[in-house]
Amino acid sequence: MPDWRPLFCAVMLTAFGNYAQASDGAYPSDDASLATGRVLAETHCAACHAVGTDDISAQDNAPAFRDLSARYPLESLEESLAEGIVTAHENMPELSFEPDDIDAFLGYLTSIQKK
Numbered sequence: 001m002p003d004w005r006p007l008f009c010a011v012m013l014t015a016f017g018n019y020a021q022a023s024d025g026a027y028p029s030d031d032a033s034l035a036t037g038r039v040l041a042e043t044h045c046a047a048c049h050a051v052g053t054d055d056i057s058a059q060d061n062a063p064a065f066r067d068l069s070a071r072y073p074l075e076s077l078e079e080s081l082a083e084g085i086v087t088a089h090e091n092m093p094e095l096s097f098e099p100d101d102i103d104a105f106l107g108y109l110t111s112i113q114k115k
Contacts, residue, residue: 027107036101037108041065044095053112059091069113074106081105 028034041051050057050064057064068074077085084096097105 033104037104066112
């Protein structure tokens with residue numbers, strides 16, 4: 001019977017390495033990426049959340065995106081954005097973004113955080 005442990009370890013190290021690279025918090029900050037991230041936020045989130053630097057959330061209990069980093073690290077959203085954000089409240093749609101869109105979205109969020 002072949003020993004599967006070396007292959008398993010190699011796969012796990014590769015997966016962990018890819019995850020670590022994806023979650024390093026270094027998101028694109030070029031104008032095109034930030035514009036894409038803003039469009040994603042406006043399209044999918046602005047019905048409830050404030051998505052700009054000085055707007056007001058349409059729903060009272062929806063946090064402004066510019067304040068999210070005060071609540072938790074933005075990179076913690078990567079997995080949820082990839083797999084689909086599902087929340088306890090019924091009005092929030094399930095969202096799932098492609099990797100480039102996740103980077104653009106998180107780049108935009110990073111760019112608008114209150115200092």
